[in-house]
Amino acid sequence: xxxxxxxxxxxxxxxxxxxxxxxxxxxxxxxxxxxxxxxxxxxxxxxxxxxxxxxxxxxxxxxxxxxxxxxxxxxxxxxxxxxxxxxxxxxxxxxxxxxxxxxxxxxxxxxxxxxxxxxxxxxxxxxxxxxxxxxxxxxxxxxxxxxxxxxxxxxxxxxxxxxxxxxxxxxxxxxxxxxxxxxxxxxxxxxxxxxxxxxxxxxxxxxxxxxxxxxxxxxxxxxxxxxxxxxxxxxxxxxxxxxxxxxxxxxxxxxxxxxxxxxxxxxxx
Amino acid sequence: xxxxxxxxxxxxxxxxxxxxxxxxxxxxxxxxxxxxxxxxxxxxxxxxxxxxxxxxxxxxxxxxxxxxxxxxxxxxxxxxxxxxxxxxxxxxxxxxxxxxxxxxxxxxxxxxxxxxxxxxxxxxxxxxxxxxxxxxxxxxxxxxxxxxxxxxxxxxxxxxxxxxxxxxxxxxxxxxxxxxxxxxxxxxxxxxxxxxxxxxxxxxxxxxxxxxxxxxxxxxxxxxxxxxxxxxxxxxxxxxxxxxxxxxxxxxxxxxxxxxxxxxxxxxxxxxxxxxxxxxxxxxxxxxxxxxxxxxxxxxxxxxxxxxxxxxxxxxxxxxxxxxxxxxxxxxxxxxxxxxxxxxxxxxxxxxxxxxxxxxxxxxxxxxxxxxxxxxxxxxxxxxxxxxxxxxxxxxxxxxxxxxxxxxxxxxxxxxxxxxxxxxxxxxxxxxx
Numbered sequence: 001x002x003x004x005x006x007x008x009x010x011x012x013x014x015x016x017x018x019x020x021x022x023x024x025x026x027x028x029x030x031x032x033x034x035x036x037x038x039x040x041x042x043x044x045x046x047x048x049x050x051x052x053x054x055x056x057x058x059x060x061x062x063x064x065x066x067x068x069x070x071x072x073x074x075x076x077x078x079x080x081x082x083x084x085x086x087x088x089x090x091x092x093x094x095x096x097x098x099x100x101x102x103x104x105x106x107x108x109x110x111x112x113x114x115x116x117x118x119x120x121x122x123x124x125x126x127x128x129x130x131x132x133x134x135x136x137x138x139x140x141x142x143x144x145x146x147x148x149x150x151x152x153x154x155x156x157x158x159x160x161x162x163x164x165x166x167x168x169x170x171x172x173x174x175x176x177x178x179x180x181x182x183x184x185x186x187x188x189x190x191x192x193x194x195x196x197x198x199x200x201x202x203x204x205x206x207x208x209x210x211x212x213x214x215x216x217x218x219x220x221x222x223x224x225x226x227x228x229x230x231x232x233x234x235x236x237x238x239x240x241x242x243x244x245x246x247x248x249x250x251x252x253x254x255x256x257x258x259x260x261x262x263x264x265x266x267x268x269x
Numbered sequence: 270x271x272x273x274x275x276x277x278x279x280x281x282x283x284x285x286x287x288x289x290x291x292x293x294x295x296x297x298x299x300x301x302x303x304x305x306x307x308x309x310x311x312x313x314x315x316x317x318x319x320x321x322x323x324x325x326x327x328x329x330x331x332x333x334x335x336x337x338x339x340x341x342x343x344x345x346x347x348x349x350x351x352x353x354x355x356x357x358x359x360x361x362x363x364x365x366x367x368x369x370x371x372x373x374x375x376x377x378x379x380x381x382x383x384x385x386x387x388x389x390x391x392x393x394x395x396x397x398x399x400x401x402x403x404x405x406x407x408x409x410x411x412x413x414x415x416x417x418x419x420x421x422x423x424x425x426x427x428x429x430x431x432x433x434x435x436x437x438x439x440x441x442x443x444x445x446x447x448x449x450x451x452x453x454x455x456x457x458x459x460x461x462x463x464x465x466x467x468x469x470x471x472x473x474x475x476x477x478x479x480x481x482x483x484x485x486x487x488x489x490x491x492x493x494x495x496x497x498x499x500x501x502x503x504x505x506x507x508x509x510x511x512x513x514x515x516x517x518x519x520x521x522x523x524x525x526x527x528x529x530x531x532x533x534x535x536x537x538x539x540x541x542x543x544x545x546x547x548x549x550x551x552x553x554x555x556x557x558x559x560x561x562x563x564x565x566x567x568x569x570x571x572x573x574x575x576x577x578x579x580x581x582x583x584x585x586x587x588x589x590x591x592x593x594x595x596x597x598x599x600x601x602x603x604x605x606x607x608x609x610x611x612x613x614x615x616x617x618x619x620x621x622x623x624x625x626x627x628x629x630x631x632x633x634x635x636x637x638x639x640x641x642x643x644x645x646x647x648x649x650x651x652x653x654x655x656x657x658x659x660x661x662x663x664x665x666x667x668x669x670x671x672x673x674x675x676x677x678x679x680x681x682x683x684x685x686x687x688x689x690x691x692x693x694x695x696x697x698x699x700x701x702x
Contacts, residue, residue: 015309015312016314017337018314018334018335018336018337018340018341019337019338020334020336020337020338020430020431021337021430022337023337023338023381023395023430024430026381026385027415027419027429027430028421029273029412029413029415029416030412030416031410032398032412033398033401033405033409033412036398037400041396041398047386047396047397048389048395048396048397048398048399049396050395050399050676062659066312066313070312070479073498083400094318096314096319096331096334097314097315098318100315100318100319100321103318103319105315107318108315108318108319109313109318110317111301111315111317111318111321112313112316112317113313114519117394121312125314125680135324141334141431142337142428142431144428151697156414158584163422197428198428200428200433201427201433201441203427204433204434204441204442205428205441205604206433206434206436206441206442207599209330209433225440231462236324239324239327240320242329243331245328263399267653
C-alpha cells in the first residue's frame with residue numbers, strides 16, 4: 001500500500017504491441033505534467049531511463065503474450081504490482097497479432113523471415129488475463145486517452161473506473177450521428193462493439209470496424225444476418241470480426257461460424 | 270587481471286526512450302571497440318503473413334497497427350502502393366490533404382522525440398518529466414507543439430493514433446474549409462514555437478562526430494518529400510520505388526541473426542532527417558531554410574547528434590507547409606476516387622518521420638492481398654547505427670561505465686529508432702568469442 005508520505009508508484013509495461021497505447025499517456029499534452037505530479041513514474045521505458053526498483057502501486061500493461069519469456073515476465077510484473085490494468089486490444093484480447101491463433105505460426109514465420117528457425121515465438125498471442133489476474137481491462141485499439149485518464153484518476157481516488165460497456169450505437173445517439181447502416185446501408189459493427197471511442201467512424205461516414213472489441217452481451221449472429229442482407233459474403237463476414245480483437249470470445253466464435261472449414265475450431269474458450 | 274583490462278563488454282539491457290524495446294552490446298578487446306550490436310527483442314507479429322487474404326480496402330487499417338508512433342506513414346505507404354497496383358491516381362485536394370495529414374504526424378512524432386526523448390540526453394535528465402522541474406516552460410511549449418500535430422491528425426484522420434479516415438482512393442470524409450480555419454490559427458502559434466525550438470536545440474553541446482554517410486531519401490521535383498518522389502542517394506542513385514529490390518537487399522550479417530537492409534554492393538546507408546535534409550534542403554520553405562542556416566546546419570549535416578536540429582527544422586517546415594495547404598485548400602467533390610478490384614502489383618515509398626518506408630503488394634483478381642512486403646526505416650538504419658557505435662565509442666572509452674552507457678544510448682537515440690515497426694528484426698545472439 002502507498003503510505004500517506006509517498007506518492008503512488010506508476011509503472012508502464014510493454015509486451016507484443018505497437019506502442020500506441022502507452023503513447024496515449026504522452027499524448028495527454030495538457031494533463032501529463034499533472035499526472036506526473038500526482039504519481040511517481042517509477043518505470044516507463046518509452047519516456048524515461050530513470051527507474052525505481054521494487055513494487056508498484058499501479059501497473060499499466062500494454063501488449064499481448066507471444067513468447068515464453070514474456071509469459072514469465074508478466075508473472076513477475078504481477079508479483080510486483082498492487083493493481084494491474086491492461087491497456088488496449090493487444091493486452092485485453094491478443095491484438096492483431098492474434099490472427100496467428102487461426103493459422104500455422106511456422107508457416108507465418110516462413111512467409112516473413114528468411115530464417116524462420118531463428119524465430120522464437122509461441123503459436124498463439126494471448127491476452128494478459130489468460131496468464132495472471134487482472135484488476136481492470138481498458139479496451140481499444142488504441143485506447144482513448146480520455147478513458148486512460150479516467151482509469152488513473154479512479155485508481156488515485158480508490159474507486160472503480162467508469163467506462164460504459166454499452167455499444168457504439170449508444171455513442172452515435174448521444175453524439176447525434178445519423179445511423180450509417182440505416183440511412184446509407186453502410187456495414188457497421190457498432191451494434192456489437194464496446195463504446196469508448198466516441199463513435200468516431202460513423203462521424204466520418206464509415207462503419208465501425210470494431211477496434212474496441214465486443215460490448216457486453218453482444219448479438220453478433222443477428223448483426224451478421226443484417227450484414228449479409230447488405231451484401232457481405234461468407235468470407236467477408238469471417239474477416240469483419242477478425243481484426244484487432246479477433247480473439248475476444250464473441251468475435252472469435254462469430255468469425256468461426258463464417259470461416260473456412262479446415263481451420264482450427266474454437267479450442268481456447 | 271590482465272583479462273579484465275583487455276576486455277570489456279558494455280550492455281544496455283533496456284534502451285530507454287526509444288519506441289519499442291531493444292538492447293545493445295558493445296564488445297571491447299585490447300582497447301579497441303570490436304563490435305557493436307543493437308539487439309531487438311520486440312516479438313515478431315507477422316504482419317506480412319496475415320495481410321495475405323485481406324481485401325485491399327482493409328490494408329491501411331491493419332498496417333497502421335505496425336506503429337503507434339507513425340501510423341500515418343504505414344497508411345500512406347500502403348495506400349500509394351495499392352493505388353499503383355489498382356491503377357488509380359489521387360490528385361488535387363485529396364493529395365493535398367494526405368500531405369497535411371503527414372505534416373501532422375511529422376510535427377507530433379518529431380516533437381515527441383526532440384522534447385521528450387532526445388533533449389533530456391543533452392541537458393542531463395533521465396526524462397522530460399525530470400527536465401520539466403528545471404525547464405517547465407520549455408517542456409510545456411514542446412507538449413503544446415506536439416498537440417498541434419495531434420490536432421491535425423485528429424481533424425483530418427479522425428484520431429491521433431491509428432487514424433480511421435484513410436482509405437485507398439482518398440478519405441471517407443473530407444474536412445470543410447471552415448473546419449480547418451481554427452487549425453490555421455493554432456498552426457501560426459506552432460510555427461513560432463517551432464522556430465524557437467530550432468534555436469533552442471541548436472544551442473545544445475554536440476559531440477564532434479562526423480561520418481561520411483550514404484544518404485538515401487525521396488526527392489520530388491517541387492516539394493520537400495512526404496508521399497512522392499524518386500529514391501535518390503548522395504552518390505548518384507536515382508530510381509523509382511518499384512526498383513528498390515533491384516538495388517537494395519535485406520541480408521544476414523555475419524555473427525548476427527538480424528536482417529539488415531543494405532545496398533546490393535554491401536554498403537550500409539542512412540535514411541531519415543539527415544538524409545532528407547542533405548538531399549532536399551533546396552526544397553524547404555524559405556522560413557525553414559533560413560532557420561537551418563541560422564542554426565548552422567550548412568548544406569549537409571553529417572553529425573548524427575545534430576539530427577535533433579534537423580528534426581526541429583522539419584517541424585518548422587511541416588507547420589509552414591500545413592498552413593500553405595490549409596490556405597489553398599478547395600473542398601473536393603468527392604472524398605475518394607472510385608477504385609475497382611483487379612489483379613496487379615504496386616510499390617511505394619514514403620518518408621516516415623524516421624525515414625524511407627517501402628511497401629510492395631501483389632493483389633489477386635478479387636483485390637485481395639496475395640503477397641506483402643514491408644521494409645521499415647529502422648531496419649534500413651540498423652547497420653549505420655552499429656557502425657556509428659563502433660566509430661563514436663572508440664573515442665570515449667576512458668569514460669566510466671555508466672557515462673559510456675549513456676553515451677551509447679544517446680548514439681542510438683540519434684536515429685529515433687522505432688523498434689515496434691521493425692517487423693524484420695530478430696533477437697540477436699552475440700558471439701563473445
